[in-house]
Amino acid sequence: MVFIPVMEISGKIMTLIEDAEKELIIVSPYVDIKNWDKLKRCLKNAIERKVEITFYVRENVKQDLEPIRQLNVKIVFVKDLHAKIYLNDTYGIVSSQNLYQYSDINSIDFAYSTEIDKERNQLVKLIDKYLKNSKFIGENILETKTEVEKELLSDVMIENEEMKKNIFPLNEIDLEKIKEWFQEKFPEIKINSSKQYVYCKSLFPFGDVMFREGFEIRFFFNVENNDRFIKIIQGLNFENNNYRYEKILATKKSQSPVLLFIPQEVTDVQKLVFDYVFMAKTILDKTRNIKIQNMFY
Template sequence: MKFIPIMEISGQIMTLIEDAEKSLIIVSPYIEIAKWEKLKKCLQRAVDRGVSIIIYTREYAKQNLDPLRAFKVKIILVKDLHSKIYLNDAYGIVSSQNLYHYSDINSIDFAYKTETDEERNQLVNLINKYLANSKPIEQYIIASKTEVGNEIVVEKEEGTNVFPLKDIDLEKIKEWFHDKFPEIKMNSTKQYVYCNKLLACGDVMLREGFEIRFSYGIKNQDQYIKAIQTLNFENNNYKYEKTLVTNNSQAPYLIYVPQEVTDIQKLIYDYIFIAKTIIDKTRNIKI
């Protein structure tokens, strides 16, 4: 690992966020970014690029997470969390610094950056072993705020959503898709399953939802999007929140996010049905 100069830690963390292409994991017991405009812009750009963002923070810590919820990232509370790790697709940073604006201005912190895939994978394994595969309180939550004096108190109802998906769940999804669609190529990590050319109009990523990544510059792209958006999946096992993201600098993507998932097998049945329905609906559209 390579030592990061003390005065460069926050900048390196923001660069790590900017470098994220598919996934970003932030582990920080204490988080406060309400007035940290530069960092919020980094997160917004990552969201706009379609980066999957998971944030682990400390259970019962006195902090305002509303600025993070505004980005619709996945927030997971973990009991007794004390580690600080920042991780994207290519490398990671281990630091004593929380994602806390006050720390950026006032604290003396130390940090190291990984230099090899092996070093990054060690961090991934730590997160999977002690955080993702433990039993954190998962924050697909209903939250309400009340002010008590000068302090904001967030009252929350914890959900039972199965996300983030565990290794065994992702492997099961991969096996089912390989069985139902043997002609497609697939690759997977501990965060997602990626189906290359599952659809004529692009690829599919399965992580916190069924995400259609349209091929860049494909002909009749608008026609594909319009056809898929007309589909109704209300009679599936789960209800789905649909979001279309467009950006001039990259191809659009459409994601169906399941709500309150408690059974991974039912989710797989839904995903298979969604894939087959989209394939049938778009079969006659010419590329």
């Protein structure tokens, strides 16, 4: 490992973020980037490059995590976390510095950067062994524990009793069909699934899609013009669909909007899959020329 001069640590961490191509892991017990515009721009750039970002932070600590929640990244809470590690696809930094703007300005910290793959892999093994099984929350929930999965599966309430009667129950085989078709038609996106749902990460530039009760669009929290996308999508009638769809728009102050299309009187799963693929392609076609406006800069 190579020593990083004290006054260059924050700059090196931001360079590491800028160098990330596929994955970025930030282990920092305390996080404060609310007014750290330069660092937020680095994270925003990484998101636009489709980098998968995970934050590991300390559990049961009062701190403002809303700025990183707005980035729509994965957040993992770790009990008694004290380590600070910054890791991208090719190298890592071990430091005494939290991702905390006050530390950048006032604290005296030390840091080392890895030089070879063996050193980086040692950090990966430490994270895998001590951190990956911790409590996980976030807007993009792809690998969940039981309680978090329950929360995810209950956050869009279907109150219309008649609509509940018409929901077609998808089994594991049905969900696997949906996953296979979307992997084939949209090979560039990441797809995760469980016995209860299929989750397509960043199917749209403004949101993810989940399939369970229906076609569920989960808009990114950091997109300022979500209302425009919602209005356009709600206006689509999908005339070529095999089935009719009821629409539900769920909005919570602390969460991103969710737009749910619930298929009615389904009798053939293959026809339902055709509908879902057609709907995804139609939405992409109707929104492809709209510029995404982010809420942070």
